[in-house]
Amino acid sequence: DMGRGFGTVVDAIGNAGAESNGKPFVIYHDVIDEQTNGDIEICIPVPAGTVLPGDPVRYRELPGGPVATTVHRGPYQEISPAYHVVTGWIEQEDVRLAGPPREIYLNDPQTVSPAELLTEVQFPIDKTPR
Template sequence: MAEGLIPIGRFSRMSRLSIKALRFYDDQGLLAPAWVDPASGYRYYRRGQAARAEAIRVLRAVDMPVGEIRDLLADDDQELIGKRLSAHRERLRARLAEQERMLRFLERLIDRGGDLMSDEVTVKMVAPVTVASLTVRAGLVTIGEAVRQGFGTIIGSIGTAGASPAGAPFLIYHDVLEEGAEGDVEICIPVTGGMAGSREVPGGTVASIVHRGPYAEIAPAYHVVTGWIEENGSTPSGPPREIYLNDPQSVTPDELLTEVQFPIEGDR
């Protein structure tokens, strides 16, 4: 064993990283030990590696993904490093703004006894619609990015096929998205013409309500509609849909309009 090497236990205390974390960062290619005993597999580090360990610890403390940390630490271009840090800073600011908005929403929900919906549930007939669609597997954390990418992919396919969008885009939730569980979400854009690969979403009777406000605050709309269905003895006949009635690029989050539809059996 070379001189000046520090056992993993001592290096853990120096770096304020647990032994488990050090092993993980080694596996991820972030912080390899200076030497590994071939007989015991025990890891040893050099004192000079403490600075890299501290950088990793701080970056993980501000929720930078491991892959991005790997790229940042591998880069010698200070300008590019600065850009990477600025991009992550903006993500943190956006996340903080979203969390603050959710806290304000929670306060209003508590103040109003859990009822934020001023509009009544309406029952109506909707016509079948031909859509270009893409089904993605996503969870509560990943749904936003999956939908953004999915809509981009579909728009590209529509353009390539020479078709045109013909209505408000919407999602069909084939599964319930729960904490720690993923489900299938179908991203749909109505189209004109006989676009290859398109499909028809069936029409029928729906129970509907329009939510006004940020997408992240839409949960009460679902509660109201499902409560109405139960109270009125109706039966859901298909997965719920979220129809986006205006463009998030042209209105503020508080002005967003989203229609929540639950297909139900029969006419009312």
């Protein structure tokens, strides 16, 4: 499904005469695993103000701010330890989440082996004191 979704977004960007200006990423609005489906957003950065054709693809700006992050090297299916590292740090530092987690895909699975894939796991955080 994600491959098809990225294809839909790439096509919409191309049809709008625009180009990506950043790494593709996914925002996970739900916990997703082998037993559970959930809502995700498939995202490809484009220049501000890019006009896209509409459903199912739309333009929106994500709020900036601090993130707790780590980089996972290896197959996508083996990424869960990276999530545990980041969520452990968030707990240890007693910071609040400020949004759903993201996976930023730093290289292309069509050009590198699964062992060489690099994925940045980010959790937006709120660093204001509790």
